[in-house]
Amino acid sequence: MRGIRSLNNIPKRCYAAARRSQALTEPLSVRKPTTPAAPLPPQNVQVSKLPNGLVIASLENYSPMSSVGVFVKAGSRYETVENQGVSHVMRLAANLTNKDASGFKLCRSVEALGGSMSVTSSRETTVYAAECMRDHLDSLMEFLVSVTSAQEFRPWEVNDLTPRVKIDKALAQQCPQIGVIEKLHEAAYKNTLSNSLYCPDHMVGRISSDQLQSFVESNFITGRMALVGLGVKHSVLRQVAEGLLSTRSGAGAPVAKAVYRGGELRIQNNDQLVHSLIASEGGVSGSAEANAFSVLQRILGAGPHVKRGANITSKLSQGIAKATTQPFDATAFNASYTDSGLFGIYTIAQAHSSGEVIKAAIAQIQSVAKGNVSDADVSRAKNQVKAEYLMSLESSESLLEEIGTQALTTAAYQLPDSVLQAVDAVTHDDVVKAANKFMNGKKTMAASGYLSNTPFLDEL
Template sequence: MRGLQTLNQLSKRCYAAPRIAPLTEPLVSPKPPPAATRPAQNVQVSKLPSGLVVASLETYSPVSKIGVFVKAGSRYEPVGNQGVTHLLRLASNLTTKGVSAFRITRGLEALGSSLSVTSTREHMIYSLDFLRDDLDAVIEYLINVTTAPEFRPWEVAELTSRVKIDRALAKQCAQTSVIEKLHQAAYKNALSNSLYCPEYRVGKITGDNMQEFVADNYKSSRMALVGLGVSHSALKQVAEQHLDVHKGAGTPGDKAIYHGGEQRVQNGDSLTHTLIACEGAESGTAEASAFSLLQQLLGAGPQVKRGSNVNSKLSQGIAKATTQPFDATAFNLSYSDSGLFGLYTISQASSTREVIKAAMAQVSTVAGGAISEEELARAKAQLKTEHLMVLENSEGLLEEIGIQTLYSGTYSSPEDVAKGIDSVTSTDVINAAKKFVQSKKTLASRGHLVNTPFVDEL
């Protein structure tokens, strides 16, 4: 016990050392050595003879990110093989011809890396995060997953339970459900295919079905290899050695055919979700920019996190028509050969008709020319800010570079995008609003639909 007391006293004396000399001059902190300046880099894009696109941006980050983009989304599913992309998304960690499922999991864990797979209606996106010095160690996993899947029957069969869970979650989410219904109603083919496996196909998709889809679509000419925080020469070498081997054009896919229509899901939900859309514009066109500005002008959501959207035209117009709570935003979905623009409202069942009518009236007001220069300038500033904020995130930046280069073989810098937005005139936005008012519409709704108008009543 005494020894412990002595140690305690010693520690206190060490902490309370006396000052030797008075402090008469201010303390001067030593200046840190100047950081090495590194020149800013631009996105570099190369296209190999096979059609494979390689794009990179050197960010000097200690963590790198690479992704393989494939034109193999659900729109490319043939009628007899629908739902296959849903299983491909879940099968990213299964055994391949080069590495086992166990090795993929443990190997990436040992390196502190992570592999993720996402799918859209047009793309399958495989992305890998890793320490920049580990490129040679992690690249084999990404290459095996994208180019050498094996799809063993017993592993594919185990995916059925996960497919059912995904479907159940999507069905419970009102927003996801109504968006799926909107695409089914709007298009005759291609883009009408769901992101989720149809119920009648659950448990019936085999490894042979998946292998057939991969063989038809995973071609070099339909791929882009994109990297952040990697040198372009190293990434190009990876592409030439591992991805530039699958020759051919692959399945071209059908052009999306918009025809409009209606899908209604009647249930006992207290809120009614409604989407009203017209055919929008192809991605990357001037018309798509006009629709994006119209979206900002009408209201694309609150500008303050967890805030309200009271300053939007939609909210101001609807607030005059009903005292019931509601939410209303405009949306703009652009694809490679089509698009959907419209209004998304959430309201009580008793006030749905009034909310939709007031929202449609706001678009008609814009179509009549009611746009001030101040409103247009604010919409442009919001749209440019939204684009730049997407690029601040490595995932958003990788996706932006990948999708642009995959379809056009080039990348538009933020400055070029800003110039394109500034070039849109008020007349362009008015014409976009007129197109919505005058063209054939699509309606998808979910909830207690007793007071929800039909599409022919709009």
């Protein structure tokens, strides 16, 4: 057998048969050239509202991937003193056993479909989003509906969430930015928006199944929900909404309005980098004043536009660099809600130079309030606002969030052209007026770090 070579080593020769028909340069007569199918016409966002108050919005973009989201007015602002932290636990309890499927079945079934599900929450909304191939959307929708309308909250499973709540809080506490923003809201408002996105220490492990179920029955109702889809027909969403999502109908209790008060909270530790945030009441989301604050934010500086680059067009960076030679970082802060808003400056500096950095940053806003801003600066800032908005819509996640937020808040959708026109309508005087509102308004301050050289609010 030593003389027999392996079959893989036997040399092979391939020969092509001679072509006896027409020349190779001539097309085949038996095949007719095919014309490509005409592209489907683009669709506009469709929005409708059912008699029970549920809002449905869809955009058929003919994508092979479909995205669906259930938007609920169930953020932390809807918590009470008795159930503080319930929205945080709700976010972690999305994959627990419900009336239709166990947690194990839910996880394995979504994976088998090649899909994904996620839950995010803010101070105003909780969003349950799912994404999969268009062919499997019907199956994934069933699991999404069961997660949002058939919660069960078994006590032993809820108790098992306590370590995850602690981990979430520990990770958040390691980030000074999160801590300062949370303290800013706590100091700025008397109610609603003062509630933290994270469960308070005294409520960790004390959120019961009954409290979770009560929160669901009060907030997960058709009058406070919106069903949004990308790459799905509007009729399909409407059918799902009329059938499966109509188990809890109603408008819900009236929502308390946020009351701005101003104040100061300081987190003293040994960190040599001081994070400080000084703000006053800003514009309501969707208003012309909010657009003016957005333009003012870009004039002052909203972060570098080139990776690892310097924000050379930032008024804050230019002004602070003249006042100190110490390293620093300064950006404008802007947050808008349905009934209030916050606008201010966020600075990071060494502990020994934090005071001069903060005062130099405020001096720049004061300069804008006096009219020391050119039309070229305003035009550049408006271009940045429009570009950032349009680029965000290129992502399916951001587009779903934009459509869902508008549908949940106004039961309508504003086309991008209208948004751009609203930004273009911001004038030089509007920007100056927004800066004056910050300077003359009641201030709120939150700071974290070694604060021996950080001024108090009444010293600014």
